[in-house]
Amino acid sequence: MKQVIYLASLLFVLFATACTQQKNYIEKEIVFTEKLTAEQKLKLAAYLVPTKQQYEWQQLELTAFIHFGINTFTGREWGDGSESPELFNPTDFNAEQWVVALKEGGFKMVILTAKHHDGFCLWPTKTTEHSVAHSPWRDGAGDVVRELKNAADKHGMKFGVYLSPWDRNAPSYGDSPKYNQLFVDQLHELLSNYGEVHEVWFDGANAEGPNGKKQEYDWKAFYHVIDSLQPNAVKAIMGDDVRWVGNESGLGRETEWSVTPLRADIHEDAVDENNRLEISATAKDLGSRKLIEKAKSIYWYPSEVDVSIRPGWFYHPEQDAQVKTLEHLVDIYYQSVGMNSVLLLNIPPDTRGLIHEVDVARLKEFGQYIDKTFADNKMSDTHSYWKAENGDYKEYKIKDGEVINTVLLQEDIKKGQRVEVFKVEGLINGSWTKLAEGTTIGYKRLLRFDDVSPEKIRVTITETRFSANINEIGAYYAAPFTDEGSLVELNHIEGDWAEVIEINPLTVDMKGEEIEVTGFTYNPDAASEMAFKYRFLLSNDGKNWSEPSNSQEFGNIKNNPVAQFIHFEEVLKARYFKLEVLEGTEGGKPTIEAKHIGILTH
Ligand code: FUL
Secondary structure, eight states, X not given: OHHHHHHHHHHHHHHHHHHHHTTOOEESEEEOOTTOOHHHHHHHHHTEEOOHHHHHHHHHOEEEEEOOXXXXXXXXXXXXXXXXXXXXXXXXXXXXHHHHHHHHTTOOEEEEEEEOTTOOBSSOOSSOSSBGGGSSGGGGTOOHHHHHHHHHHHTTOEEEEEEOSOOSSOTTTTSHHXXXXXXXXXXXXXXXXXXXXXXXXXXXXXXXXXXXXXXXXOHHHHHHXXXXXXXXXXXEESSSSBEEOSOSBSOOOSSOOSEESOOOSOSHHHHHHHHHTTOOTTOSOSSOHHHHHHOSEEEEOOEEEEEESSSSSSOOGGGGGGSXXXXXXXXXXXXXXXXXXXXXEEOOOOTXXXXXXXXXXXXXXXXXXXXXXXXXXXXXXXXXXXXEOTTOEEEEEBOTTOOEEEEEEEEOGGGOOOEEEEEEEEEETTEEEEEEEESOOTTOEEEEEEEEOOSEEEEEEEEESSSEEEEEEEEEOOOOOOOOOOOOOGGGGBOOOSEEEETTTEEEEOSSSXXXXXXXXXXXXXXXXXXXXXXXXXXXXXXXXXXXOOOSBOTTTTTSOOOEEEEEEEEEEESEEEEEEEEETTSSOOOOOGGGEEEEOO
């Protein structure tokens, strides 16, 4: 038996060597045989390349997310599925306004939350009554998916769908085969009735169904629907073409390998192997030599950075003054597109069904800033393809007197991702000075440094897994930011309480007298365990308590620890509040300090 395996390994190595000699690259996945040495595994890793779909996706660089749905009208981040479709009623819906605004920002694809965790479908599906067809919008004849797709087609923008596997409305959720069929039917509708779809986004958020049972998803069936109906689409997050970067703050990794042993957690084998290697989407190291040596298989599984232009994923009017500043968005650009990732920036339309004016203006500024910066390469050399071995360097002339503060490097990923260490120096007053250094390059790497006027720059490929294929180098000047931005300090709404009566559960006499209360806020401290599920109570006398109707959970707080605004459906009078934490973000019961809670009074 051993001999057979040995022979198989040898044949595989010979085959792989033959492939590399013929420059035949291996797409998407390599399964290692047992006898491969670390060196052989690394060589194979250098020859792993994206599929055509993954490559085209990577070239988009800027993609946009639209979170729109029932939450837009309830002010929540996670609906619980009990919301009435009657609530969905945008007053001035215009999908073309979205697409035009995104285009001005430079975005090449738009991905719509066709169904979020609350189960409300933005298209008139046959699978449930919980959809736009039962809303007052366009007298029940509206279809957000259709209108957005038409607008995208009109303006030459690619289109993708987010379909949440977790469905808090579907009665069959948790009854695995039944719900899987419903999900397959929903996918079928979305992928066969609206023309071409380029990305299908499966969220990883998950919990048990109304029947208390855990849903076992039939990923194989879901993938099959996509592959057969939309062969050009990439499958993201719980899909195996595009990987979640691991946070919702817009932060890529300094060292970002698209070649990784990490697999989407879609079947037991994958989960076991990820556990054995101690890796997950949030791990710091996803592609080092050490990791590849331990791996049994590797994948081309590139990173996507998803982040919202506002603190929340859905629109909340109280966040109108918290739209990310131009400077913040540009930082995000450098940390995503500039770190071998694709940016997926969320811009949530408001209750009118329009992207808010502040966001529209910010998108335009962003698009103009990026265009202006990268339209003008300050190098005077025409740059040719460069095949670099360990230690090779190349010099490039900078146009006379030009100031630079940014360099761009690209590997030809159709020939694999290989560079492990590089540096960039500038020839200033006759001597070479280090301007920037880095580890991975991948599809694109951007580095920033202080303004300099070098005669030349020198790029050194210090270490590479095999000959590096550099196909683009540029030097640019990025202008400083003038607008300080208008980030709202949340502390102003925190209570200047009359008395904190008890610490656990937190019980507070708000103002020493009855006041009108319309909701409350929680400004979490992400450094320690945060509250996730809670009970919030109000009282006039500190003895008899009532619970204003609200969602009892801070939806998505773990991944996105931003200030939470909970609005009640009516104005209530009370002197005391009590906040009991039922479950923390790590499964514990953390104590919440009074200074993190605020009361909304209008
Ligand atoms: C998360 C979800 O739970 C959030 O609500 C949001 O949709 C984000 C993009 O993904 O997993």
